Amino acid sequence: xxxxxxxxxxxxxxxxxxxxxxxxxxxxxxPVVPVVRTTKNFYDxxxxxxxxxxxxxxxxxxxxxxxxxxxxxxxxxNFEEMxxxxxxxxAELPNIFHFDLPKVVAELKSKxxxxxxxxxxxxxxxxxxxxxxxxxxxTLCVSSEVGCNIACRFCFTGKQKLKRRLxxxxxxxxxxxAQDSLSKEDMxxxxxxxxxxxxxxxxxxxxxxxxxxxxxxxxxxxSRKKITVSTSGxxxxxxxIAKAKVRLAVSLNAPNNEIRSFVMPINKKWDVHxxxxxxxxxxxxTGDRITFEYVLLKNVTDRLxxxxxxxxxxxxxxxxxxxxxxxIPFNEHPGSGFERPEPASVIAFQNxxxxxxxxxxxxxxxxxxxxxxxGQLTSKYxxxxxxxxx
Numbered sequence: 089x090x091x092x093x094x095x096x097x098x099x100x101x102x103x104x105x106x107x108x109x110x111x112x113x114x115x116x117x118x119p120v121v122p123v124v125r126t127t128k129n130f131y132d133x134x135x136x137x138x139x140x141x142x143x144x145x146x147x148x149x150x151x152x153x154x155x156x157x158x159x160x161x162x163x164x165x166n167f168e169e170m171x172x173x174x175x176x177x178x179a180e181l182p183n184i185f186h187f188d189l190p191k192v193v194a195e196l197k198s199k200x201x202x203x204x205x206x207x208x209x210x211x212x213x214x215x216x217x218x219x220x221x222x223x224x225x226x227t228l229c230v231s232s233e234v235g236c237n238i239a240c241r242f243c244f245t246g247k248q249k250l251k252r253r254l255x256x257x258x259x260x261x262x263x264x265x266a267q268d269s270l271s272k273e274d275m276x277x278x279x280x281x282x283x284x285x286x287x288x289x290x291x292x293x294x295x296x297x298x299x300x301x302x303x304x305x306x307x308x309x310x311s312r313k314k315i316t317v318s319t320s321g322x323x324x325x326x327x328x329i330a331k332a333k334v335r336l337a338v339s340l341n342a343p344n345n346e347i348r349s350f351v352m353p354i355n356k357k358w359d360v361h362x363x364x365x366x367x368x369x370x371x372x373x374t375g376d377r378i379t380f381e382y383v384l385l386k387n388v389t390d391r392l393x394x395x396x397x398x399x400x401x402x403x404x405x406x407x408x409x410x411x412x413x414x415x416i417p418f419n420e421h422p423g424s425g426f427e428r429p430e431p432a433s434v435i436a437f438q439n440x441x442x443x444x445x446x447x448x449x450x451x452x453x454x455x456x457x458x459x460x461x462x463g464q465l466t467s468k469y470x471x472x473x474x475x476x477x478x
Contacts, residue, residue, distance in 0.1 A: 126183075127182070127183065127184060127185055127186045128141065128184065128185055128186070129185070129186060129187070129188045129255075129257050130155075130159060130185040130186065130187055130257075131187065131188065131189060131256070131257030131260050131261060131264075131301075132255050132256050132257040132297075133256075133297075133301075134256075134297055134300040134301055134304070135152060135153065135156050135300075135301075135304050135306060135307070137297075138152040138155070138156060139152040139153075141184070142184075145184065147177070151173070151177060153306055154170065154172060154173050155167075155170060155173065155181070155185075156304070156306050156307055157306050157307065158170045158173075159187075159307070160301075160304070160306070160307030160308050161306070161307055161308075161309075163264075163268060165187045167181040167182060188257065189257065189258075189261035189264060189265065190207035190208060190209045190215070190258050190261045190262065190265070191207065191208045192205055192206070192207060192208075192265060193206040193207065193208050193214060194206040201221045202218060202219065202220055202221065203218070203219040203266075204216055204217070204218050204219075205217045205218075205219075205262070205265065205266065207258075207261070207262065207265075209234065209252070209254065209258050211252075213234045213251055213252055214234070215231040215233075215234055215254070215258075215262075215284070215285050216231060216284065216285060217229065217230055217231060217262040217265075217266065217284060218284065219266055219270075219277075222452075224278075225278040225279050226270070226275060226276065226277050226278050226279070227277075227278065227279040227280070227281055228262070228263060228266050228277045228279070228280050228281070229281050229283050229284045230259055230262045230263065230280060230281070230282055230284050231254065231259075231262065231284030231285035231286055232253070232254055232259060232282055232284070232285070232286040232287070232288045232290075232291045232294065232295050233250055233251075233252065233253050233254060233285055233286025233287070233290065233291055234248075234250070234251040234252040234253075234254070234285065234286070235248035235249050235250045235251045235252075235285065235286070236248065236249070236250055236285065236286050236287055236290075237249070237250040237287065237290055238287045238290070238320045238352070238353075238354050239353055240320060240339070240341075240351060240352045240353075240354075241350070241351050241352070241424075241425070241426070242341070242351055242383055242385060242418060242424060242426055244424070245285045245286070248285075250286070250290075253286070253290070253291040253294060254286070254291065254294055255294050256293075256294045256295075256297040256298040256301060257298075258294075259294060259295065259298035260298050260301050260302065263277065263280065263302060263308070277310075278314060279314045279315070279316070280302065280310065280314065280315050280316070281315075281316045281318065281337070282295060282315075282316065282317045282318055283316070283318040283337065287319065287320055287322065288317050288318065288319060289317075289319045289322040289325040289326070289328070289329075290322065292325055292328055295317065296328060296332050299312075299315055299317075299332055299334060302315065303315070312332065312333045312334050313334075313335065313376075315334040315335065316334065316335040316336070316337050316379070317329050317332070317334055317335070317336060317337070318336075318337040318338070318339060318381065319336075319337075319338060319339070320338075320339045320352060320354050321338065321339070321352070321354050321355065321358050321363040322354070322358070323358040323362050323363055323365075323366045324358075326366040326367075326369075326370060327366075327369070327370075329370060330369070330370045330373045330374050333374070335376060335379070336367070336370050336374075336376070336378050336379070337378070337379040337380075337381055337414075338363065338367060338378060338379070338380050338381065339352070339381045339383075340360075340363075340380040340381060340382055340398075341381065341382055341383045341389065342355075342360070342389055343389070343394040343395075343397035343398035343401060344360070344397060344401065345359050345360050345361075347388065347389060348360050351383075351385070351388070351389070360401070361405070364401070364402070364405035364407060365405070367405070367407060367410075367411075368405060368406055368407060368410070371407070371410040371411075377410055377411055377412055377447075378407065378410060378411045378412075379411070379412055379413075379414050380402070380411055380412070380413050380414065381414045381416060382398065382413055382414065382415055382416065383416045383417075383418055384415060384416065384417050384418060384428075384429050384433070384434055384437060385418050385426045385427070385429070386418070386426065386427040386428060386429040386430075386433070387427075388426065390429040390433050390434070390437055392436055392437065392440055394437075395437050395440040395441050395444070396440065396444060398413070398441070399441060399444045399445070399446055402446075408445070408446070411447070412446075412447040412448070412449060413441060413446050413447065413448050413449070414449050414451055415434065415437065415438055415441075415448060415449065415450045415451060416451045417429055417434050417451075434450065435450075438450050
């Protein structure tokens with residue numbers, strides 16, 4: 089209760105149906121009538137699913153591979169341009185598939201090179217996607233939901249509450265737009281992290297189907313080792329990450345159960361010990377190191393003694409040789425009630441973990457001036473300014 093009082097005292101306070109509108113004369117108009125499309129959105133399906141759809145229509149499976157390659161490798165959506173597809177089949181395709189991707193509402197660029205896109209996914213709902221550059225890689229941080237059910241206290245998305253889970257096509261669409269934009273500058277996305285808006289494991293079907301689409305060798309061909317799924321701790325669904333053979337990141341953010349339950353209410357359902365047990369299972373199955381994300385909140389999770397408590401907790405769970413700790417100084421947003429630690433406190437916390445034997449990374453804060461940093465994402469008109477001075 090002491091933590092809660094302190095924080096409160098710091099505070100200042102499935103794709104949409106197409107709609108057609110027909111106009112008659114200068115003043116008269118017909119009612120808006122929802123029209124349900126009989127064709128399928130190509131971007132919502134994995135290659136095996138596309139093969140199954142075409143097989144059900146009496147078509148050969150290789151036809152799906154042909155079209156998949158045109159769409160994802162060559163970025164062609166006009167069936168008439170798919171020259172190695174028979175003319176007769178090209179004529180049939182518009183009656184089977186359509187192409188529907190999120191539309192870009194706005195793009196912001198940070199002074200540090202970070203880019204952020206605001207996408208319209210229909211019904212007045214929007215999501216944000218962030219491109220994070222550094223010398224070795226270009227990482228795209230994608231969203232999986234509009235809002236979030238988890239309600240972590242330090243995260244602005246969590247204040248929005250869940251409004252919609254994205255489809256696989258809406259997730260893939262974030263990548264496609266970013267890559268199409270970057271290709272004009274002769275750049276290419278190297279990594280994808282599911283760390284944007286929403287809890288990925290709260291939308292597992294779309295998330296893991298989108299991963300299959302992004303990985304498919306006949307298309308985008310992104311290595312599974314270049315894809316990371318972050319979770320706040322939906323323990324029963326964590327085996328899906330190992331099954332998908334992608335990297336695991338865990339929002340840990342506290343050195344014990346008491347503090348974690350305060351900053352992350354999900355800990356009351358699946359506590360830190362069950363979470364770390366699931367992490368150990370992942371490591372045993374994959375052999376891949378786990379990234380533990382740890383947000384440093386001033387006077388809440390940044391005390392020097394808490395660095396030792398954190399490391400002791402990881403050692404007791406048998407994870408000290410199976411992980412790296414990613415320190416993230418808190419990124420401000422309206423009404424959070426938390427404060428960002430002083431740089432000296434951040435360095436001291438990092439050095440203490442290193443002294444204890446931990447593999448530690450201090451995440452460089454990127455895109456903070458355009459509210460594109462960790463924990464700052466939200467939809468349009470959610471009470472957050474577009475930019476801030478840092």
